[in-house]
Amino acid sequence: MAERIYLDSAASTPVADDVMQEMLPYLKQQFGNPSSIHSFGRETTRAVQQARKRVAELVGAKTSEITFTSGGTEADNLAVKGAAGYAKDRLGKTHVITSYIEHDAVLEPCRDLERLGYSVTYLPVTAKGEVRPEDLQKALTEDTALVSIMHANNEVGTIQPVKELCRIAHGAGALFHTDAVQAAGKISVSVKDLGVDLLSMSSHKINGPKGVGALYVRDGLEIFPLIHGGGQESELRSGTENVPGIVGFGKACELAAKNLAVYQKQVSGLRDYLVDKVLKEIPHSRLNGSSDNRLPANAHFTFFGVNGEDLIIKLDENGIAASTGSACSVKKQKPSHVLKAMGFSYEEITGSLRLTLSAQNTKEEIDRTVYVLSNVVKELRALSPFKSKYV
Numbered sequence: 001m002a003e004r005i006y007l008d009s010a011a012s013t014p015v016a017d018d019v020m021q022e023m024l025p026y027l028k029q030q031f032g033n034p035s036s037i038h039s040f041g042r043e044t045t046r047a048v049q050q051a052r053k054r055v056a057e058l059v060g061a062k063t064s065e066i067t068f069t070s071g072g073t074e075a076d077n078l079a080v081k082g083a084a085g086y087a088k089d090r091l092g093k094t095h096v097i098t099s100y101i102e103h104d105a106v107l108e109p110c111r112d113l114e115r116l117g118y119s120v121t122y123l124p125v126t127a128k129g130e131v132r133p134e135d136l137q138k139a140l141t142e143d144t145a146l147v148s149i150m151h152a153n154n155e156v157g158t159i160q161p162v163k164e165l166c167r168i169a170h171g172a173g174a175l176f177h178t179d180a181v182q183a184a185g186k187i188s189v190s191v192k193d194l195g196v197d198l199l200s201m202s203s204h205k206i207n208g209p210k211g212v213g214a215l216y217v218r219d220g221l222e223i224f225p226l227i228h229g230g231g232q233e234s235e236l237r238s239g240t241e242n243v244p245g246i247v248g249f250g251k252a253c254e255l256a257a258k259n260l261a262v263y264q265k266q267v268s269g270l271r272d273y274l275v276d277k278v279l280k281e282i283p284h285s286r287l288n289g290s291s292d293n294r295l296p297a298n299a300h301f302t303f304f305g306v307n308g309e310d311l312i313i314k315l316d317e318n319g320i321a322a323s324t325g326s327a328c329s330v331k332k333q334k335p336s337h338v339l340k341a342m343g344f345s346y347e348e349i350t351g352s353l354r355l356t357l358s359a360q361n362t363k364e365e366i367d368r369t370v371y372v373l374s375n376v377v378k379e380l381r382a383l384s385p386f387k388s389k390y391v
């Protein structure tokens with residue numbers, strides 16, 4: 001079989017060679033516990049600090065504002081539950097605002113807060129997947145402790161007006177958290193420019209290793225930890241540091257910062273080529289999400305009269321890796337909560353397909369993908385009960 005084609009970079013990415021090289025010593029010779037006083041410990045402490053600096057630089061933060069976690073999921077949990085916990089205990093505030101299109105790593109902690117007696121408002125989105133600032137304005141009350149709105153959506157790639165949303169939240173005395181797992185390293189992100197209080201990142205979405213991420217916590221802001229123990233990470237996240245993972249994440253951030261402009265131009269160019277070709281060559285297809293406020297690598301389509309899951313299986317048989325949406329919810333076989341919130345009909349949701357690109361993809365791969373996709377869509381439509389409508 002020909003080389004496989006990977007078009008699922010929003011789910012995960014391979015570890016870059018330079019990242020792996022940087023990690024290797026910390027799996028073997030450089031094994032010291034950063035909490036140890038001897039030279040072994042000092043060496044890994046230095047490595048963790050260098051990584052912290054690189055992560056901070058990617059998002060324009062200070063080194064002291066970065067807390068390492070086990071990934072984007074833990075960073076989101078720490079932000080939401082840590083900030084809400086502190087607000088309830090110290091300020092008596094028990095209201096949280098988020099949106100219907102957040103990743104489960106934000107939605108599930110919010111549901112847990114509801115079980116703990118908080119009230120949570122879920123904001124709707126437009127048909128393109130954008131949160132409307134006026135909806136946030138209306139939802140804020142004196143009791144609102146925290147607003148959590150993602151920077152860019154993992155399914156449809158829509159980028160939110162974070163700066164404006166943050167300003168509105170602050171105007172009502174609420175903190176602002178953004179899940180920037182899909183944004184940091186792919187579009188320019190500056191915590192100072194956005195004004196956010198908390199921001200989540202993950203390593204494995206930007207060619208770093210899995211199982212490591214970070215939460216930006218604005219200097220001076222207090223939140224409660226979720227994991228208690230030896231007091232690592234300035235008491236905010238106990239547990240011996242994942243040194244090789246953190247070192248790899250730091251290198252991945254450094255590379256992402258260095259390559260950002262080239263990445264954006266190259267990947268969005270290839271994505272636009274893919275979108276144009278799909279819409280031209282495959283009838284009854286539609287691009288979902290926003291055309292302007294969109295992640296460079298994201299293409300999300302509906303193919304009417306086709307089941308997206310069948311499409312993925314057929315593409316996989318042809319060596320092409322795609323997704324219907326979030327990698328985490330697909331296995332649960334539930335229709336996308338993001339597309340539902342965008343007002344999609346059952347048919348529009350079922351026929352959806354996400355293709356997310358990377359700088360490693362080539363024009364030849366896109367040509368082959370559209371060729372296969374076109375044939376597979378035709379084949380599936382011929383079997384569909386809506387046959388007469390779309391063939």
Ligand SMILES: *Cc1c(COP(=O)(O)O)cnc(C)c1O
Pocket residue numbers: 010070071072073074076103105150152153154179181182202203204205211212213
């Ligand atoms: C992948 C992802 C997460 C989870 O990050 P992990 O490091 O895999 O735990 C959270 N939010 C968004 C938007 C994501 O895409």
